[in-house]
Amino acid sequence: MTAKFSKETYLYWYELMQLIRQFELMAEEKYKMEGKIRGFFHAYVGQEAIAAGCMTATRPEDLFITAYRDHGLAIAKGVTVNSCMAELYGKATGCAKGKGGSMHFFSKENNFYGGHGIVGAQIGTGAGLAFAEQYRNSENVVLTFFGDGAARQGMLHETFNLAMLWKLPVVFICENNNYAMGTSIQRTSNVVDIYKLADAYEMPADTIDGMSAEAVHNGISRAVNRAREKGGPTLIEIKTYRYKGHSISDPQKYRSKEEVDDYRGKDPIQQVLHTIYENQFATEADIEIINNRVNAMVSASVRFAEESPWPDDSEVLKDVYVDPHYPFIID
Numbered sequence: 001m002t003a004k005f006s007k008e009t010y011l012y013w014y015e016l017m018q019l020i021r022q023f024e025l026m027a028e029e030k031y032k033m034e035g036k037i038r039g040f041f042h043a044y045v046g047q048e049a050i051a052a053g054c055m056t057a058t059r060p061e062d063l064f065i066t067a068y069r070d071h072g073l074a075i076a077k078g079v080t081v082n083s084c085m086a087e088l089y090g091k092a093t094g095c096a097k098g099k100g101g102s103m104h105f106f107s108k109e110n111n112f113y114g115g116h117g118i119v120g121a122q123i124g125t126g127a128g129l130a131f132a133e134q135y136r137n138s139e140n141v142v143l144t145f146f147g148d149g150a151a152r153q154g155m156l157h158e159t160f161n162l163a164m165l166w167k168l169p170v171v172f173i174c175e176n177n178n179y180a181m182g183t184s185i186q187r188t189s190n191v192v193d194i195y196k197l198a199d200a201y202e203m204p205a206d207t208i209d210g211m212s213a214e215a216v217h218n219g220i221s222r223a224v225n226r227a228r229e230k231g232g233p234t235l236i237e238i239k240t241y242r243y244k245g246h247s248i249s250d251p252q253k254y255r256s257k258e259e260v261d262d263y264r265g266k267d268p269i270q271q272v273l274h275t276i277y278e279n280q281f282a283t284e285a286d287i288e289i290i291n292n293r294v295n296a297m298v299s300a301s302v303r304f305a306e307e308s309p310w311p312d313d314s315e316v317l318k319d320v321y322v323d324p325h326y327p328f329i330i331d
């Protein structure tokens, strides 16, 4: 396949996707084999091309907000694997000070606004962030991610209505991985093409292949440009797949091994690697250097998490509620 993007772009995509995947595989091992991580844990494995394509289609100042399947997008936005691993371990050095866990990664410095456990709630919060950007007259765009299950929540409709009315600088991204826990998309509605939900609000919409970083980049770029040029929101349905269960404790009785294998055959990391080799952007030795670098970062993140202190008891009520007496200022 001829390359449609630069060598640097493919190598960036490859390393980022590998970092996300190896981070999660390591964390899963620490959870299952050693019991060092507990609580909820939803892996992004299989969906990494979404993070990769969205990164090259946006600027660092653009804001991301997502649901509980949040490790990949946080790492993509530059939240360090050290602070992500520490958060999974519940340590004070975690990106949510060890108080959020897997579902609540957060980093205002990296413009990563969570990490939300209530299905669909972040759709409205994402529009709220976009309202603040519009109010400030900034050029920033908000990428609001949610699942196919979340698309069935009433929140989506109220948010789409106001986002279109006010032409907010937001891109709504449905990561359609075909399942909401064990419920397939066909069992949640007669409308299985989620991008069509935009029609009722005359919102532009698109559907794209989530196993291809190239396709994600192209589709998201169009939507981001529209939002940045004050053209308002877009709904992008990204057809993707999670290789792992819904969460770490899912026996996966609702789908066949053949179906999972079929998607593993379209693996986004392998697709990018294939293009890299075909265009001689890197040799096997170069790729090994990248893999070693990624593995070293992930191993270092485990050491960092294990050596970090637990949060102090005095932290327990901090950052939980906003002080109602604190003046609300939009800076």
Ligand SMILES: Cc1ncc(C[n+]2csc(CCOP(=O)(O)OP(=O)(O)O)c2C)c(N)n1
Pocket (backbone or CB within 6 Å): 069, 117, 118, 119, 120, 146, 147, 148, 149, 150, 151, 177, 179, 180, 181, 246
């Ligand atoms: C309001 C609410 N209802 C139900 C749940 C339980 N729940 C957690 S995840 C989930 C499925 C959501 O699926 P989807 O939006 O497709 O996201 P995915 O897990 O596939 O990324 C449900 C029903 C919840 N967390 N919040």
Ligand SMILES: [Mg+2]
Pocket (backbone or CB within 6 Å): 147, 148, 149, 175, 176, 177, 178, 179, 180, 181
């Ligand atoms: Mg889903």
